[in-house]
Amino acid sequence: MAAQMTGSDWTPADHRPGPSLYFEDLEVGRRYALPSRTQTDALFAAFQLASGDNDPIHYDRPYCQSIGHKDMLAHGMQVLIQSAAGAGTFPEEVADALIGFIGLECKFLKPVYVDDTLYSDLVISDLIEQNTTGVVVMAATVRNQEGVTVLSGEHRYLLRKRPVA
16 A cells, blocks of 8 residues: 655645656557547637637638538647647656657548537557657547547657666
8 A cells, every 4th residue: 555645745746646667668669549539619719719820611611511511620729739748647647757748650540520529538659769758659549439530740759768767
């Protein structure tokens, strides 16, 4: 049984699910399923406000329908953020090793409309070893409620290797 930490013994850094993993603890094929999220009218409005993107294709239903869409079309970046690793357990698992998110690449494959529910996965596809660090490459996939892939891409994270004793 773990010792209880009280008062001045405890810090926010102690609030984690377990010991941190380092670059060499990871393996190709490890999967991180992220929580699903329905793209509601409120999310569309919040993203429009945050991004400043005021194209009517993202907020004007009659306009969207007049040009052949069934409803409002999600912003591309609104779809991309559904693959944010921070929505899952990866950042917690590598808390002591994570240096930063260093890059991404993605392709928007199909439209996402208001009320679509998106399901995102990150899968480690490559581990690029360096001297004291390594790059974790993750394949990012976002699917809608019908199983259609709407986004594919890759994320790259820089992690420390385990410190030498």
